[in-house]
Amino acid sequence: MKEKLHQLKLKYQGKKMAPAFNALHTFLYTPNETTHSGSHVRGADDLKRTMNTVILALVPCLLFGMFNAGYQHYSAINGFPESFSLFNDFLTWDNFLVGITTVLPLVIVSYGIGLGIEFLFAVIKGHEVEEGYLVTGMLVPLIIPVDTPLWMLAIAVAFGVVIGKEVFGGTGMNILNPALTIRAFLFFAYPTWMSGDKVWVHEAVERAGTADAISGETVLGSLAQGSDYSYSLADMFFGFIPGSVGETSTLLIILGGLFLIFSKIASWRIMVSAVIGALAMGLIFNGIIDAGWLPEYSKFYALMSFPYWQHLLVGGLAFGIVFMATDPVTGSQTNKGKWYYGFFIGFLSVMIRVFNPGYPEGVFLAILLMNVFAPTIDHYVVRGNIKKRLKRFKTATIYPKSSDEVELKTETA
Amino acid sequence: MALLSKKDANLIKDPLADNNPITIQVLGICSALAITAELKASVVMAISVLFVLGVGNVVISLIRNIIPAKIRIIVQLVVVASLVIIVDQVLKAFAYELSKTLSVFVGLIITNCIIMGRFEAFALGNGPWKSFLDGIGNALGYGVILVIVGFFRELLGSGTLFGMKVLGDPVSKTGLYSIGYENNGFMIIPPAALIVVGIIIWVQRSRNRALIEEA
Numbered sequence: 095m096k097e098k099l100h101q102l103k104l105k106y107q108g109k110k111m112a113p114a115f116n117a118l119h120t121f122l123y124t125p126n127e128t129t130h131s132g133s134h135v136r137g138a139d140d141l142k143r144t145m146n147t148v149i150l151a152l153v154p155c156l157l158f159g160m161f162n163a164g165y166q167h168y169s170a171i172n173g174f175p176e177s178f179s180l181f182n183d184f185l186t187w188d189n190f191l192v193g194i195t196t197v198l199p200l201v202i203v204s205y206g207i208g209l210g211i212e213f214l215f216a217v218i219k220g221h222e223v224e225e226g227y228l229v230t231g232m233l234v235p236l237i238i239p240v241d242t243p244l245w246m247l248a249i250a251v252a253f254g255v256v257i258g259k260e261v262f263g264g265t266g267m268n269i270l271n272p273a274l275t276i277r278a279f280l281f282f283a284y285p286t287w288m289s290g291d292k293v294w295v296h297e298a299v300e301r302a303g304t305a306d307a308i309s310g311e312t313v314l315g316s317l318a319q320g321s322d323y324s325y326s327l328a329d330m331f332f333g334f335i336p337g338s339v340g341e342t343s344t345l346l347i348i349l350g351g352l353f354l355i356f357s358k359i360a361s362w363r364i365m366v367s368a369v370i371g372a373l374a375m376g377l378i379f380n381g382i383i384d385a386g387w388l389p390e391y392s393k394f395y396a397l398m399s400f401p402y403w404q405h406l407l408v409g410g411l412a413f414g415i416v417f418m419a420t421d422p423v424t425g426s427q428t429n430k431g432k433w434y435y436g437f438f439i440g441f442l443s444v445m446i447r448v449f450n451p452g453y454p455e456g457v458f459l460a461i462l463l464m465n466v467f468a469p470t471i472d473h474y475v476v477r478g479n480i481k482k483r484l485k486r487f488k489t490a491t492i493y494p495k496s497s498d499e500v501e502l503k504t505e506t507a
Numbered sequence: 508m509a510l511l512s513k514k515d516a517n518l519i520k521d522p523l524a525d526n527n528p529i530t531i532q533v534l535g536i537c538s539a540l541a542i543t544a545e546l547k548a549s550v551v552m553a554i555s556v557l558f559v560l561g562v563g564n565v566v567i568s569l570i571r572n573i574i575p576a577k578i579r580i581i582v583q584l585v586v587v588a589s590l591v592i593i594v595d596q597v598l599k600a601f602a603y604e605l606s607k608t609l610s611v612f613v614g615l616i617i618t619n620c621i622i623m624g625r626f627e628a629f630a631l632g633n634g635p636w637k638s639f640l641d642g643i644g645n646a647l648g649y650g651v652i653l654v655i656v657g658f659f660r661e662l663l664g665s666g667t668l669f670g671m672k673v674l675g676d677p678v679s680k681t682g683l684y685s686i687g688y689e690n691n692g693f694m695i696i697p698p699a700a701l702i703v704v705g706i707i708i709w710v711q712r713s714r715n716r717a718l719i720e721e722a
Contacts, residue, residue, distance in 0.1 A: 243687060257702060261709065283693035 113216040117223035141265075145228040147359050151350035152232050152417065155340035156201075158333060160193025161185055162343070163240045166336050167192050167296040170310050174324075184334070196296050197339055200235035203244045207251040208234075215260050226265030226272070226423075227255065233273035233417060236340025237410060237458070238280060239293040246287065250279045270465050271424045274458045281458070291315060294336035310336035313408040314447060314455060320396045330407040341413040344406065351416035360420035363429060364436035368415040369406065371440025376402025379448060397448040405444050414457035415440065424465040430478075431471040439464050511640070518640040522648035529652040530708045531718060534620040539653055540700040542612050547669050549657030551598070551605055553650025555613060557643065559590045560622055564642030567630035574631075583626045584617065591616045621649055656703045664694030 106112050165184050169175070175183045208227045216223040234251065254276030259268040281288045292298040295310035313335060316323040325335050333343025341347075354360035379398040382388055388395055406412055419425060419439045426435035439460050446456025511519075528534045542548045566586050567574075574582050595613045598606035606613065616622065625645050630638040661667055666674040666683075675682015677690060693699050712718045 245687070246689070249691075257705075261705075279693060282696065283691040284689055285692055287689075 111217060113220065113222050114213050117213065117216070141225045142228070144359055145225050147357050148229045148354065148417070149232050151353045151359075152229075152236065152340070154346040154350060155236055155343060155413070156197070156232070158343045158346050159236060159339040160197045161189045162193070162333060163196050163296055163339065164189025164192035165334065166294070166310055170295045170298065178334070192296055196240045197235060199244055200238065200240075200242065200247060200339070201232070203247050204234040204251055205231040207248045208255050211252060211255045211260070215264070221264075224265035226259065226268075230254075230273045230276075234276050237273065237277050237338050237413065237418075239288065240296050240339055241293055241299055242280065242287055246280060246284050250276045250283070253279045266423055268423060269469075270462055271418055271421050274418055274462050274465075277458050278462060289315075294338075312336050312455075314397075317396045317400055320393065327404070327407070330404065335408070337408075338410060338413075341410040344412045347412045347416050354416070354420070360416070361422075361425070361432050363432040364420050364425060364439075365415055367433045367436030368419055368440035368443075371437035371442075372405055372411060372415075372444050373402055373440070374437075375441045375444035376400075376405045379444070394448055405447070409447070409455045410457045411440075411443055414443065414461055418458075418461050419464075424468060426468045426471050426475075428472050428475040431468070431475040434471050434475075435464055435468055438467075515637065515640055518637060519644035519647070522641075522644040523651060524648075524711075525715065525718065527648045527652065527711075528621045528624075528645050529649055529704065530711055532621075532624070534624055535649055536701075536704070538612050538615065538619060539649075539656060539704060540697045542609055543653055543656040543700050543703075544660050544664065544695055544697075545608065545670075546654065546657040546661045547605065548608050549653040550650075551602070552609060552612065553646070553653050555591075555594045555598070556616060556619065556621070556649055557646040558594060559587060559616055560625060560642040560646040561639060562642075563587050563590050563622060564625055564630040564638040565635045567626045568633060568635045568638035571631050579631070580623075583623060587617050587622055587626075621645055652704065652707060655707060656700055659703055660694045660699060663691045664699070666690050 103112075103116065106115060161184055164186070168188065178184075205227075208231045212223055212227050234247070234254075238247065254272050258270050258272040258275030259265065262268045287293055287299075291309040291311035294312055298307075298309055301307050311319075311321075311323070313323045313325060313330065329335055331344050333345065335342050351360070351365060355362045355365070379400075380402050383395070383399045388398060392398075415436075419436060426432045439457075442460035442463060443457045446459055450456065522528060525531065529536065529539055538552060542552050563586055567583060570582075591614060594616070595606070598609070598613060625642060629641045633641070658668070662673070666672060666677060672682075674688070675684045677684050
């Protein structure tokens, strides 16, 4: 089989559809050609392995998201179980059935449209199909509400891949994270499907206005309205709360993050500094409340008095920090830059959350904003380094070599 | 084209495509972003600029030999400002609602780079007839892009064209809306115009690769 594929590849080399064939071929099999010259560092993993590692880290979140979709759906109808048991209430076939019928189409549309466009561009431009969409296609269904209409997702994916990535030259050249571009497009194009208390629970939109109406407000949504939420800390940490498909379970996100750190795919500097940034902003807000500077009737009171570390448990902050901010293409490249980049992502996320009632969640905006600033941060880090070295060079005593004098003489002569 | 010599005809044809003021020279972007959410506003804006640029070019061309070079910018401003005031008054008299939609952007035609650009680059060095054709051509080139952008933004953003509900009624769910279609709120906000103009530039340059600038 493998040999035959290699022969087929040689036969169709240079043909118009060759990139499409090669993409499928190398997805399943290691290609038989090796680098002969030029490169000196040869890793066993190529871009596809890197991407697949990230997808592996995302799979727990996806599976959890499927169960949670069902759990939220049935809990909204029947009420939350009195005494929660993981196997009787959460990991049930009923829940999974709801999850797979709502989440799987999102995944299929995301991959179908996105990869379709990638193939199209590869064939038109005559280059190999790039692997970048493998991760984006998995991230997209995880960061949108379960009931997002499929045609909206299709349009958003087409927009995100073409305008967010292909116009800049494809994978590796984009300045904005494509998955977040897709989410931002959905958010601005169809705001009624991306926020409010109806979109986070399966079927809530269809049932609105009928006798069977159900709703599920996210923790942040409740806080923004100044009302109480009924979820315990454990619910928030393990993820039994309404929210975008894959973003709710902080525990599984942490596990995925550790996996990415140990496989050296994602930068731990960005993750750590983003957490620090979020905590710092949360502490500032808590400090303002403690100092009594803000009256209780202020619309920001509920969000500002939310304990600083709990910001990391709700909404998409943890997911964004681990899987989106660490995108190696759109993030900062220098180690020092990564600290600044991550810090501001955490800092701004919490700030947008609290101050902008129009956007109950600010993580995607914060990351997109810092994507834009990442090259600037790198620029100043590199310049700072050059300055430091020049200074060291000036103060250093350099003993002239005898050969230097000889050269000088020949120049003046 | 018996009416115009080939050279004169090119004065009108060039700015329509290969030397378009918006997509090639990238001038006049601000108004293209601001007023293209509705097709009607785009058309009125295009006509206003057509009038100002056509007449203005002729006026400048007629007095080009008596304008002292040192104060030519001020003279140009006086001419364009007078013409814009005429347009503004006419709009207020006959299309008051529309003039409120266009608001400050009619006044801002004065600062539209296309107009000053044509005065400086063409009318100051050419006769009135040629200047007139050049002005008309550039204004049409500007207008074409405005109308294209306005068409897509109004159709996708509001589901209407010239205010008519061409895709059905979003409230009573008729036409496309009955199968779950929804208006794209993104197209209403000004950044969408930037993206639509960008796509036009992309399409135009991939059709005619000679237009691609060297990096």
